[in-house]
Amino acid sequence: xxxxxxxxxxxxxxxxxxxxxxxxxxxxxxxxxxxxxxxxxxxxxxxxxxxxxxxxxxxxxxxxxxxxxxxxxxxxxxxxxxxxxxxxxxxxxxxxxxxxxxxxxxxxxxxxxxxxxxxxxxxxxxxxxxxxxxxxxxxxxxxxxxxxxxxxxxxxxxxxxxxxxxxxxxxxxxxxxxxxxxxxxxxxxxxxxxxxxxxxxxxxxxxxxxxxxxxxxx
Numbered sequence: 001x002x003x004x005x006x007x008x009x010x011x012x013x014x015x016x017x018x019x020x021x022x023x024x025x026x027x028x029x030x031x032x033x034x035x036x037x038x039x040x041x042x043x044x045x046x047x048x049x050x051x052x053x054x055x056x057x058x059x060x061x062x063x064x065x066x067x068x069x070x071x072x073x074x075x076x077x078x079x080x081x082x083x084x085x086x087x088x089x090x091x092x093x094x095x096x097x098x099x100x101x102x103x104x105x106x107x108x109x110x111x112x113x114x115x116x117x118x119x120x121x122x123x124x125x126x127x128x129x130x131x132x133x134x135x136x137x138x139x140x141x142x143x144x145x146x147x148x149x150x151x152x153x154x155x156x157x158x159x160x161x162x163x164x165x166x167x168x169x170x171x172x173x174x175x176x177x178x179x180x181x182x183x184x185x186x187x188x189x190x191x192x193x194x195x196x197x198x199x200x201x202x203x204x205x206x207x208x209x210x211x212x213x214x215x216x217x218x
Contacts, residue, residue: 001026001066003033009074014043024064031060031095033070046104049074050084050096059093084158085141087134087202092160097176101156108182110189114173116166123208130163130172133201137161144195148177148188155179155188161202172204 006019015037024033030051038044049072051058064070084100094111102109116128141159148157161173175192179185196202204215 001028001064003028003064004067004069005033005037006069006071008071011044011047011049011072011074014047015041028064029060030058030062030064030070033064034060034072037072046102047072047074048100048103050100060095060099061093084160085138085145086160087132087137087141088160088162089164090162092162092171092174094171094174094176097158097160097174098178100158101176101178103156103178106178106180108179108185110177110179110182110185112173112175112189112193113171114193116168116170116172118168120206120208123206123210125168126207126209127168128166128172129205129207130161130166131203131205132161132163134163137200137202140200141196144192144199147195148192151191152179152184152188155184157188157192159192159196161196161200163202 002021002023004019005022007015007017012018022033022036030053051060051062052071052073053062053064054069084097097111098109116125118125141161145157145159148155155177157175157177159173159175162171166172173193173196175189177185177189177192179188206213206215
C-alpha cells in the first residue's frame with residue numbers, strides 16, 4: 001500500500017525534501033515508517049518528533065492504511081514547554097512518550113508506569129474507573145512539567161494519564177523523563193508522579209468483588 005509523507009523544519013532539512021509517497025507493507029505502523037527513514041538517513045538519529053496521521057496526533061504503533069498522510073512533527077517553536085501532556089481514554093503508548101523526550105544527548109531515560117493491581121486494602125479488585133476534569137487536568141500536568149524544567153533544566157518530561165475503565169495489569173499513567181544523567185532522571189520522575197497525585201483533578205473508583213468505592217486522598 002502507499003502512504004503520503006510530509007516533512008517540516010529540521011526533518012525536512014535532514015531529508016532534503018518536503019514530501020513523498022512511500023510504498024509500505026499492509027499493516028505497517030508509524031514507528032516502522034520512521035525506522036525506514038532512519039535507515040536511509042542516519043542524520044535523523046536523535047531527532048525528536050511527535051507523529052501525526054491525517055492531521056491528528058497519533059501513537060508510534062498506530063497502524064497505517066492506504067493513502068494515509070503521515071507527518072513526523074519536530075518540537076514546535078515557543079519555548080521549552082512539555083513535549084507531551086495528555087488525558088486519554090485509549091491505552092497508553094509508552095513509545096510515544098519516549099519519542100517525545102529522548103535525544104542523542106541523553107544518558108538516562110526513566111519511565112514510570114502506574115498499573116492497576118489485583119488487590120487493594122485487603123480486597124480483590126475487579127477493575128478501576130478513572131474520571132477527570134480533562135481541561136484542568138492537562139493544565140495542571142503542564143504546570144508540573146514546567147516545574148521540572150525549572151528545577152532540572154536539562155530534563156525533558158512527558159505525562160499521559162488514562163481515564164475510563166481499566167482492567168488489572170493495565171497502565172493508568174505513564175511518565176517519561178530523559179536526562180543526561182540517571183540521578184536527575186530518577187528524581188524528576190518521582191517528583192512528577194508525586195505532584196500528579198497532589199494536584200491533578202483525576203479520580204479513581206475501585207470496583208471490588210464485594211463492592212466499590214471512590215478513593216480520596218488526604
